[in-house]
Amino acid sequence: MSFLSNYFTGQRVAPPRIPTDTIIPLHSRDDTHQNRNVSVEFTMCFDAVLDERKLVAALWRLLEKPGWRKLGARLRLNTSNDKLEYHIPAQYSKERPPVNFTHGIFDSKLKDHPLGCQIPTANERNDSVQVFGVLESQCGVISAKGNTSVLDDWLFSDEAQLGLHVASFKDATLVTLTWLHTLLDAMGRQTLLRAWTAVLEGRDEDVPEFWGYDFDPLMRLGASLDEDNQGAEGMSAGTxxxxxxxxxxxxxxxxxxxxxxxxxxxxxxxxxxxxxxxxxxxxxxxxxxxxxxxxxxxxxxxxxxxxxxxxxxxxxxxxxxxxxxxxxxxxxxxxxxxxxxxxxxxxxxxxxxxxxxxxxxxxxxxxxxxxxxxxxxxxxxxxxxxxxxxxxxxxxxxxxxxxxxxxxxxxxxxxxxxxxxxxxxxxxxxxxxxxxxxxxxxxxxxxxxxxxxxxxxxxxxxxAKATLFDTDFSAAVVSDDGDEGGLTSRPTRGKPVYISVNxxxxxxxxxxxxxxxxxxxxxxxxxxxxxxxxxxxxxxxxxxxxxxxxxxx
The missing domain is CATH 3.30.559.10 (Chloramphenicol acetyltransferase-like domain)
Structure with missing residues (x-):
């Protein structure tokens, strides 16, 4: 009856709890009013064709590693305390994958597409600052229709936190990650990209240990120095x-x-x-x-x-x-x-x-x-x-x-x-x-x-410190004839030539x-x-x- 009531009233209902999920509360600096309301769309434009299967497979393998599994969690709201929780599946599967993957195929070059051609391209022969507009219409190629974009989209579905959309053109690839700001910041994004690249290249041993899986490392940040009976008065004279x-x-x-x-x-x-x-x-x-x-x-x-x-x-x-x-x-x-x-x-x-x-x-x-x-x-x-x-x-x-x-x-x-x-x-x-x-x-x-x-x-x-343009997906580059490893002479091979963050x-x-x-x-x-x-x-x-x-x- 509750299902029928919600159907006719239009109210959204969170999926039922899965008993085998591991439940972890969000860190104090992740579950904030600001982060709940802001979603991020991060797009990297590559001037080469990338194998989308290799990209999603590497990201999947990364998110199955200890600690890293947390990034594939589902978001839920604990209504008893109004706090967000991570519900982490015991196993990822096609029905409950660690990343929401979508793929768009375009039968044209990027510059010949009516939306793709609007993506900014720097003129290397121009020594002056170049200015480009940021157009909402580009969403038609950088993200899939119906992607998660607001908190309720995650709460009232069984979608993973991370979304991955790959748009494949004849001469270029757009790779877009989407997430709610509760998940990570810019330097967290760098850490994710580096670990993803390591798995893509078969360097699993280079994936760093995940810190803060089931505890909040910043819980003590800004706490009173009560061990020494010091509050603000206990700060050094210099501070x-x-x-x-x-x-x-x-x-x-x-x-x-x-x-x-x-x-x-x-x-x-x-x-x-x-x-x-x-x-x-x-x-x-x-x-x-x-x-x-x-x-x-x-x-x-x-x-x-x-x-x-x-x-x-x-x-x-x-x-x-x-x-x-x-x-x-x-x-x-x-x-x-x-x-x-x-x-x-x-x-x-x-x-x-x-x-x-x-x-x-x-x-x-x-x-x-x-x-x-x-x-x-x-x-x-x-x-x-x-x-x-x-x-x-x-x-x-x-x-x-x-x-x-x-x-x-x-x-x-x-x-x-x-x-x-x-x-x-x-x-x-x-x-x-x-x-x-x-x-x-x-x-x-x-x-x-x-x-x-x-x-x-x-x-x-x-x-700049996150060195996002150094993201190297060369291991996923496919040449025009279908063989891997082409285009070796270009310094941008496998690296983004443009990055959009919305x-x-x-x-x-x-x-x-x-x-x-x-x-x-x-x-x-x-x-x-x-x-x-x-x-x-x-x-x-x-x-x-x-x-x-x-x-x-």
């Missing part, structure tokens, strides 16, 4: 000074927005806020992909390093790892994140016309795995080096400016501020202190009464055309150029952003 400096810096530009401070100091809340504002079903029309060739990046670096000559030495980070005299240091990420956010700010006329004291907040996403792999007298290792931690493990580095400060700063000065904030906020004690404040502080983000006068918040996520958030927040934006670096390709992305809150902002980028240099 306390760093925290006070970071907070005073934000207070300086946010004196009129005190209700925002506790939430902005919490990276998880800030990220949730930004996701809810910019990842919506319509955001793809407001997105742009950019290709920054090596020559252009070299010019940016020259400009940024020259700018440091006019900056006080106390605001510069120096490279002291060499035996020679210390030299000013800026990473590529510092430079292109400063550059991209400058263009996002420049495209927002309402922000530029704001009162000079209006805050601009930049949050650089911090991958915490390296930080948490070190120990000290106070803190133990949470994620051992060499282990595979496939989950969410990110924090944030906050840089605060006023509108007046930001628009008057040269590129190198902004990049130097980002670098200095990273050094001060990304060590183990500072991360622990920040996460401790997050545990004890306010978690709700209260918007200002006038959103147009609130902080302009920008988030930048740099995936986030989908079904929430509607009603914030309208407020200021801010999201920037990202997808990575460095085989030619040495960077692929960058930008998302704005309104279509006209995206159009103006494109104009400012193309007018640079």
């Amino acid at each position: 306390t000074q760093v925290q006070e400096k970071a907070q005073s810096q934000i207070w300086m530009v946010m004196s009129n927005f005190k209700t925002w401070l506790p939430s902005l100091l919490d990276p998880r809340t800030t990220l949730a806020y930004l996701y809810s504002r910019f990842f919506r079903p319509t955001t793809t029309q407001n997105g742009r992909m950019l290709y920054m060739p090596p020559a252009y990046m070299a010019r940016l670096r020259t400009e940024a390093m020259h700018d440091l000559e006019s900056l006080d030495a106390s605001q510069i980070t120096y490279n002291t790892s060499t035996s020679s005299a210390p030299k000013p240091f800026l990473s590529d990420g510092d430079i292109f994140s400063a550059w991209l956010i400058r263009h996002l700010v420049s495209s927002d006329t309402s922000l530029l016309n704001s009162p000079p004291a209006r805050p601009i907040i930049i949050l650089n996403v911090l991958g915490m795995r390296d930080v948490l792999s070190t120990s000290s007298s106070k803190y133990e290792v949470l994620i051992p080096k060499g282990k595979a931690y496939v989950a969410n493990c990110t924090g944030g580095i906050v840089s605060a400016f006023s509108v007046q400060q930001f628009v008057g700063m040269p590129l190198g000065h902004v990049a130097a501020r980002i670098r200095k904030d990273l050094v001060e906020q990304a060590n183990r004690e500072a991360v622990e202190a920040s996460q401790r404040a997050s545990r004890n502080g306010q978690q709700n983000l209260t918007p200002p009464s006038d959103p147009q006068m609130g902080p302009a918040a920008y988030v930048f996520s740099n995936w 986030g989908h958030d079904r929430r509607v927040d009603g914030w309208g055309k407020s200021s801010g934006g999201i920037g990202m670096c997808v990575g460095k390709d085989a030619r040495g150029g960077y692929w960058l992305g930008a998302i704005t809150p309104a279509k006209e902002f995206a159009e103006e952003f494109e104009k400012t980028v193309l007018s640079d240099f």
Whole structure:
């Protein structure tokens, strides 16, 4: 009767529990409001024909390994505590596979397909930045119709967490992975791709041990130091000074927005806020992909390093790892994140016309795995080096400016501020202190009464360290005559020439055309150029952003 009732009322019902499934609760940093609402579609474009059977077989074998089996789990909601759970089949089968695999075959070359031809292709002879639109219509080739995309699709079906769709053209292959953000972050994606490649190449012994199968390694992150009867007062003097400096810096530009401070100091809340504002079903029309060739990046670096000559030495980070005299240091990420956010700010006329004291907040996403792999007298290792931690493990580095400060700063000065904030906020004690404040502080983000006068918040996520363009599926390459191992002369053989990452958030927040934006670096390709992305809150902002980028240099 319950089945008939649900059939006629249209209510969806979760599949019955399988007694032989292993049930594991999700980690605390995976089961969050933000992660429940955001799904990810990750597409790699290869300029070669790949054998889809080898790809799915290798991924299947990987997900049958101890620990790795968790990635093939089904998502369920425990209604008694409103917590998500993993239900892991005792055995994977055709009826309950570890990955949802679909395959599309197109009888044409990629460039001859009406949708495939719209996938961005970098012009190697162009030394300027190239800008491409991000089109929703590309979903017709990069994903299967009816794929899982929102939490309910997983909860009310017996689909695996990971979706794999392979689109085969006569001269190219698109490989798309889909998942709910509860599963993993960018560095978790890198770990998955490397392990998948190892199995594809027959190097099963190189698959690292899975860490955190049935326990939460980050449960103690940010916990009080009660063993020594220490709370926040037990922090070292250096850490306390760093925290006070970071907070005073934000207070300086946010004196009129005190209700925002506790939430902005919490990276998880800030990220949730930004996701809810910019990842919506319509955001793809407001997105742009950019290709920054090596020559252009070299010019940016020259400009940024020259700018440091006019900056006080106390605001510069120096490279002291060499035996020679210390030299000013800026990473590529510092430079292109400063550059991209400058263009996002420049495209927002309402922000530029704001009162000079209006805050601009930049949050650089911090991958915490390296930080948490070190120990000290106070803190133990949470994620051992060499282990595979496939989950969410990110924090944030906050840089605060006023509108007046930001628009008057040269590129190198902004990049130097980002670098200095990273050094001060990304060590183990500072991360622990920040996460401790997050545990004890306010978690709700209260918007200002006038959103147009609130902080302009920008988030930048740099995936270059994940080396996604180094993903090597050469072992699955098939030549035109059907023999394996062709096309050996091309440096891109078996490696993606373009990567698309789309986030989908079904929430509607009603914030309208407020200021801010999201920037990202997808990575460095085989030619040495960077692929960058930008998302704005309104279509006209995206159009103006494109104009400012193309007018640079």
